[in-house]
Amino acid sequence: MIKTINIYLVDDHKLFREGLKLLLSGLDYVGDIYEASxxxxxxxxxxxxxxxxxxxxxxxxxxxxxxxxxKALAHNPNLKIIALSMFSDENYYTKMIGAGAVGFILKNSGIQEVEQCMQAVLSGHNYFSPEIMSGILHNITRKPRQQYDGTLSEREEEVLYSICQGLSNIEISEKLCISKRTVDKHRENLLLKTNSKNTAGLVMFAIRNGIMEV
Structure with missing residues (x-):
């Protein structure tokens, strides 16, 4: 049974907030829904x-x-924030990832994709609608590749590559024949060394620096 969750909608268009609120209120595990303009x-x-x-x-x-x-994540790093996007926001995608958003969906998404995104994020994963992921990759690959200074160890690069493949920490530990605790520590170090806030940030770093090809 999924526990009841409370949701905060932040959008300057009242009609959009009311429409999304109506959709979300139909989900039996959604409790209070707050709004901000x-x-x-x-x-x-x-x-x-x-x-x-x-x-x-x-x-x-x-x-x-x-x-x-x-600012919100600086006070509460565990807060799960999903970005609501239009195609015209493409130039802001990587900045929003850098700020700490863990999910991206288009504003014209149906309730099925909205719920899919919610479940992924609440389970500790990232979620990007296919159209937005395409825009993010296009935005990254059209820029000159950064000169990677090799600050990551060989093992850290292996862990990072595995993270980019979507493997969990347990799966990475089995693949590399190391303990899950060691993988956890490598992930912490990767976040610090790459100045990333989450898995999405690590993936962006790997693509920019040629560790992961797209």
Whole structure:
């Protein structure tokens, strides 16, 4: 049985918030649904509401989604934030990943994909709609590849490559014949060395530096 979760919707378009709220309220495991029209209102109330999941618009007047995500996660690193995107937001995808978003869906997604994204994120995974992933990869690969300085050890590169393949820490430990605790430590070191906040950030680093080909 899935525990009841509380959700925070952050978007400057009231009609969109009300539509998404109506869809989400039809899911039997969704409890309270809070709303904010911009990043400032969200930041003012997020500590009091303590949501399990946040749907965050990227482009909003005033405090936008990137800044709001970064500030919220600085106070609560365990908060799960899903970015709501339009195709026109493509240039902001990598910035939103850098801020710490763990999921990306298009605003015209149906409830089935929204729920799929929610389940993935709540299970500790990242989720990107196929259209958005294509845009992210296009945005990365069209830029000059960064000069990788080799700061990662050979083992760390092996772990990073395995992470990019979508393997769990247990699967990586079995593949590389090392303990899960060792994999956990390598993942922590990778996040620090690459200045990444989550798995999505590690994947972006690997692609930019030629560790993972696309």
């Amino acid at each position: 911009d990043g400032s209102e969200f930041l003012m109330n997020v500590a009091a509401y303590q949501p399990d999941l946040v749907f965050m618009d990227i482009s909003m007047p005033g405090t936008g989604g990137i800044e709001a995500t970064s």
